[in-house]
Amino acid sequence: MPVYKAPVNDTLFVLNDVLGLERYNNLPGYADATPDMIEAIVGEAAKMSEEVLFPLNYSGDQEGCVRHDDGTVSTPKGFKEAYRAYREGGWLGLAVPEEFGGQGLPYVLHCAVGEYTSAANMSLMMYPGLTQGAIAAILVHGSDAQKQTYLPKMVEGSWSGTMNLTEPHCGTDLGLLRTKAVPQADGSYKISGQKIFISAGEHDMTDNIVHLVLARIEGAPEGTKGISLFIVPKFLVKDDGSLGDRNPVSCGAIEHKMGIHGNATCVMNYDEATGFLIGAENKGLNAMFVMMNEARLGVGLQGLSIAEIAYQNAANYARERIQGRSLSGPKEPDKKADPIIVHPDIRRSLMTIRAFNEAGRAFLLWTALKSDIAHRSPDEKDRQAADDILGLATPILKGVLTDKGFEHAVMAQQVFGGHGYIEEHGMSQYVRDARITMIYEGANGIQALDLVGRKLALNGGRAVMALFKEIGDFCEENRSDEQMAFFTKHLKKGLNDVQAATMWFMQNAMAKPDNAGAGSTDYMHLFGLVVLGYMWAKMAKAAQAGLAAGDSAREDYLKNKLVTARFYMERIMPETALRKARIETGADTMMELAAEAF
Numbered sequence: 001m002p003v004y005k006a007p008v009n010d011t012l013f014v015l016n017d018v019l020g021l022e023r024y025n026n027l028p029g030y031a032d033a034t035p036d037m038i039e040a041i042v043g044e045a046a047k048m049s050e051e052v053l054f055p056l057n058y059s060g061d062q063e064g065c066v067r068h069d070d071g072t073v074s075t076p077k078g079f080k081e082a083y084r085a086y087r088e089g090g091w092l093g094l095a096v097p098e099e100f101g102g103q104g105l106p107y108v109l110h111c112a113v114g115e116y117t118s119a120a121n122m123s124l125m126m127y128p129g130l131t132q133g134a135i136a137a138i139l140v141h142g143s144d145a146q147k148q149t150y151l152p153k154m155v156e157g158s159w160s161g162t163m164n165l166t167e168p169h170c171g172t173d174l175g176l177l178r179t180k181a182v183p184q185a186d187g188s189y190k191i192s193g194q195k196i197f198i199s200a201g202e203h204d205m206t207d208n209i210v211h212l213v214l215a216r217i218e219g220a221p222e223g224t225k226g227i228s229l230f231i232v233p234k235f236l237v238k239d240d241g242s243l244g245d246r247n248p249v250s251c252g253a254i255e256h257k258m259g260i261h262g263n264a265t266c267v268m269n270y271d272e273a274t275g276f277l278i279g280a281e282n283k284g285l286n287a288m289f290v291m292m293n294e295a296r297l298g299v300g301l302q303g304l305s306i307a308e309i310a311y312q313n314a315a316n317y318a319r320e321r322i323q324g325r326s327l328s329g330p331k332e333p334d335k336k337a338d339p340i341i342v343h344p345d346i347r348r349s350l351m352t353i354r355a356f357n358e359a360g361r362a363f364l365l366w367t368a369l370k371s372d373i374a375h376r377s378p379d380e381k382d383r384q385a386a387d388d389i390l391g392l393a394t395p396i397l398k399g400v401l402t403d404k405g406f407e408h409a410v411m412a413q414q415v416f417g418g419h420g421y422i423e424e425h426g427m428s429q430y431v432r433d434a435r436i437t438m439i440y441e442g443a444n445g446i447q448a449l450d451l452v453g454r455k456l457a458l459n460g461g462r463a464v465m466a467l468f469k470e471i472g473d474f475c476e477e478n479r480s481d482e483q484m485a486f487f488t489k490h491l492k493k494g495l496n497d498v499q500a501a502t503m504w505f506m507q508n509a510m511a512k513p514d515n516a517g518a519g520s521t522d523y524m525h526l527f528g529l530v531v532l533g534y535m536w537a538k539m540a541k542a543a544q545a546g547l548a549a550g551d552s553a554r555e556d557y558l559k560n561k562l563v564t565a566r567f568y569m570e571r572i573m574p575e576t577a578l579r580k581a582r583i584e585t586g587a588d589t590m591m592e593l594a595a596e597a598f
């Protein structure tokens with residue numbers, strides 16, 4: 001059976017040694033986040049993840065959710081009790097402002113905790129995950145009355161939230177949506193239509209479900225310019241805050257899915273359900289993108305978390321499985337064979353996953369810190385700079401960490417050989433669960449197009465130029481450091497490749513947009529390789545500083561960190577040249593065949 005141990009030491013290394021969270025004490029919530037408090041919080045999150053959430057992961061996958069004839073849905077055995085423990089621990093409101101019942105702590109800490117809980121039980125943690133996205137949208141775009149009505153209950157976890165975008169005929173192209181909203185005399189709207197693929201759309205873990213629904217008001221412009229966002233609660237809320245009548249919104253079916261069986265992915269039917277406009281008319285996408293951006297970071301986190309738990313199980317198996325002899329001679333001559341971890345190809349798999357996971361963790365937390373600065377800094381220039389990087393990093397983080405999360409779950413499964421294909425070993429579930437992360441909250445091809453088609457040129461390329469400068473300055477500042485020269489040399493090569501690919505797009509994509517589309521996925525991964533390499537260079541610098549300071553308690557840990565950093569630079573970073581070469585071939589052969597030739 002699978003195992004899981006939250007990577008607490010690695011999280012603390014990134015937060016304290018690499019990011020230096022204590023330097024941000026001027027930001028709201030950070031003064032309370034002392035190193036001791038951070039260690040206590042992540043320690044408690046680890047304990048809950050390992051002891052409460054993880055034991056239900058396999059059984060939840062096997063059991064799944066059940067829709068009853070009355071449209072209600074039952075979650076797998078134990079989910080309600082585990083969710084209750086999660087909400088009673090205050091985890092849902094960790095980073096939410098105190099005025100709505102949250103703790104107001106850094107969002108970066110919320111993301112650190114989120115990795116553990118998602119790795120332990122991704123399906124279960126999608127229920128509060130959707131709620132947190134809905135909370136974010138209401139915080140930014142809701143009226144004062146809406147915030148007071150919905151947020152306290154959502155933050156405490158007694159109510160949950162969803163987002164309803166997709167319809168049977170439209171996913172990414174939301175301009176095609178047909179769900180309609182008819183204005184009523186009392187200021188409310190009647191919402192009618194069908195939404196599909198709605199995660200956590202119906203379940204038995206909360207008293208109410210607050211659906212955020214995209215719909216088109218009668219007479220609104222066609223396309224995305226005519227979309228509005230509505231709060232449509234499962235139960236209407238009375239003036240005194242108590243629950244009233246059941247709204248005519250129901251689960252018509254649960255989707256039969258490849259993975260995440262413990263999460264109720266629903267077809268939702270709205271039959272003149274009462275809804276309340278959130279934000280301005282025809283500006284629904286602005287409000288929904290608050291949820292989408294939060295969700296995309298959360299999905300990138302899921303990709304990392306699945307790769308981490310898959311890695312842990314593959315490494316355990318490789319240490320224990322006896323098969324064949326080491327190429328360099330027996331390592332355990334008293335046994336009939338050596339453990340497979342002695343074989344270089346097994347090490348290739350494990351080191352590849354490990355190198356991506358550790359850099360991916362740093363990338364996630366670095367990006368979450370940018371979000372905190374963008375939303376909390378008193379300095380307008382700092383807020384803008386952080387928001388620029390946040391917008392640029394989000395599609396890279398979502399696309400790269402989920403593509404690699406799935407790829408590395410498969411790689412970890414391969415370490416098990418035939419046992420990896422057997423359900424009881426758990427690796428199949430990680431592969432199946434990881435696959436959805438590449439699709440939902442914007443399929444990864446869309447993330448790549450968003451990066452190349454929109455983010456690069458935004459504000460005259462201000463964000464990409466700032467990030468290139470930051471990485472370039474780091475290389476220059478550390479070039480003369482003998483211990484850092486190896487890392488900066490490889491990082492600079494990768495930076496040169498992504499800069500050259502960016503210039504190629506500028507010269508070749510304006511007149512021929514297919515060139516941008518043809519190279520977008522390679523560009524997203526090229527950029528991701530460089531950012532992950534930047535994270536490794538920063539981690540190597542922090543590890544060397546710790547060793548120089550005589551940190552004997554972590555000596556082996558820090559030396560292992562440097563070995564993994566060298567592996568990344570030697571074995572993975574050179575892929576930037578391949579990605580760049582593909583981009584520069586353009587779109588000609590890709591687009592040459594007639595459609596009927598396929």
